[in-house]
């Protein structure tokens with residue numbers, strides 16, 4: 001087995017069709033596109049593979065609003081990044097956050113936090129994009145599509161000009177904008193990631209943990225599909241400490257009929273609406289979800305997370321970004337996991353993909 005240095009895909013002998021020599025070493029690629037990217041800038045792809053990944057770790061945040069600033073705060077506390085740069089069209093707001101964050105530096109591990117511009121995306125391990133309009137009370141994520149597609153048309157080319165390693169899209173509607181970001185850049189699909197349903201999955205695990213009276217870290221469960229109204233709970237794969245949900249119900253003795261399940265899922269799906277109605281935005285849990293995603297990349301963790309990615313022939317779904325469980329490491333998405341879904345879950349996932357495709361058709365890419 002060899003690894004494509006651009007997309008990180010593991011290749012067996014039969015798959016190795018594209019090869020080149022650089023500085024006396026042979027490198028192998030899954031497709032001409034990866035080979036072309038490598039030829040353009042070999043050092044960009046060799047540095048993270050061979051260098052000390054835990055040396056300089058730079059995260060740029062484009063959009064220093066509620067989400068961007070809360071993520072910056074959580075990231076600073078986590079000690080994962082050595083450099084955190086905030087970029088926003090409202091430079092005063094970014095400056096205010098940076099001053100405030102820097103005043104806390106004596107309480108956390110050392111890092112450099114500063115205001116930057118797009119040129120600061122150079123050498124960034126990850127650029128997190130949380131710029132654009134937020135969801136207002138009564139507005140769906142898909143309502144935001146035109147406003148934020150225009151923002152992305154402006155900012156994505158300005159970011160990719162400086163060749164950062166990976167882009168993590170957070171702005172909503174996140175699946176559509178992840179697709180838009182892929183179209184506006186030449187990046188391989190494993191390096192443009194949407195935060196997807198990582199947050200929804202966390203909400204689902206939390207609610208199940210409360211219902212089952214088990215630590216959320218011992219609840220395995222996924223929300224997949226759109227980060228939005230058509231998202232899909234994968235009940236068939238819920239496991240409490242390795243025990244399937246149905247089996248657990250008989251152990252715990254609590255009655256858990258269909259309406260309890262539906263009510264739990266409704267709380268997950270409507271969580272953002274309920275929070276926005278009360279405080280105008282969601283920021284804390286998404287900030288932590290982003291730290292989890294960024295950590296799995298910076299620390300090369302091979303974590304399984306439900307991020308939004310371009311799928312191809314996934315239960316007959318292609319050419320749309322939506323969330324499915326993937327393995328995340330320093331190469332971004334290293335593998336998409338095809339989990340066994342039951343018939344009704346497959347139908348719901350396909351319906352979710354159709355909703356997203358209909359929206360994508362309405363925008364000019």
Ligand SMILES: NC(=O)c1ccc[n+]([C@@H]2O[C@H](COP(=O)([O-])OP(=O)(O)OC[C@H]3O[C@@H](n4cnc5c(N)ncnc54)[C@H](O)[C@@H]3O)[C@@H](O)[C@H]2O)c1
Nearest residue numbers: 063064065066067088089131132133134135170171172286
């Ligand atoms: N994916 C998720 O799970 C999730 C969760 C919460 C929020 N969001 C989304 O994240 C985005 C940000 O939400 P928020 O609450 O922080 O909004 P916000 O209004 O508080 O902040 C948005 C920031 O983007 C900046 N901005 C706008 N256009 C820009 C441009 N062209 N260039 C640079 N900066 C620009 C604004 O100046 C502002 O500081 C929204 O789209 C929201 O819907 C996603």
